[in-house]
Amino acid sequence: MNDQSAFQILCNIRDRAIELAAKDFSVTTQSTGVKNIAYVVNGINYYSDARDIKEISVCENLTEIPQTKPWLRGLINSKGVLYSVSDLSLLAGYGRATPANRGHLLILGDADLQSALLVNRVVGFRYFESADDVDDLESHQDKLDGLGSFVTKACHADEQDWYELDINRLLASEQFREVQ
Secondary structure, three states, rough: OOOOOOOHHHHHHHHHHHHHHOOOOOOOOOOOOOOOEEEEEEEEEEEEEEEHOOOEEHHHHHHEEEEEEEEEEEEEEEEEEEEEEEEEHHHOOOOOOOOOOOOEEEEEOOOOOOOEEOOOOOEEOOOOOHHHOOOOOOHHHHHHHHHHHEEEEEEOOOOOOEEOOOOHHHHOOHHHOOOO
């Protein structure tokens, strides 16, 4: 093995990249698909367009709101802004609340609603190819319960099913907006 320093290795990589760029050679390092945030709700894998999610956070200092739907878990203060927190597991009708102290928040980018979605776990960024698409979304609806009407497509990747949750459709729904 060659005993080059890390700096020398990086210099060699840079020089090779400059050489290839001069020959109009390019390399794509990630999928050309849409960047998504993948997350888990009650054991079901979901993903949403990353542009709809402003921030991912832990759920700390949740203030409960009395006399609201059970899925509206409360309010959090994130960087001086109050966000309502909706538990996707309860909204879907799974019957089990996501433990706030162990869940993750998807703080949404819609400035008018100032909402956050509580999920069990955030997986991270995911790209799905059209070859991964599942043709028969209807056969999966029983698994999705109350979130089925907000799922626009399904993919099968890494031996798992993934469901695209359209956040804008969810936010516009009567079900989401009726909190009392």
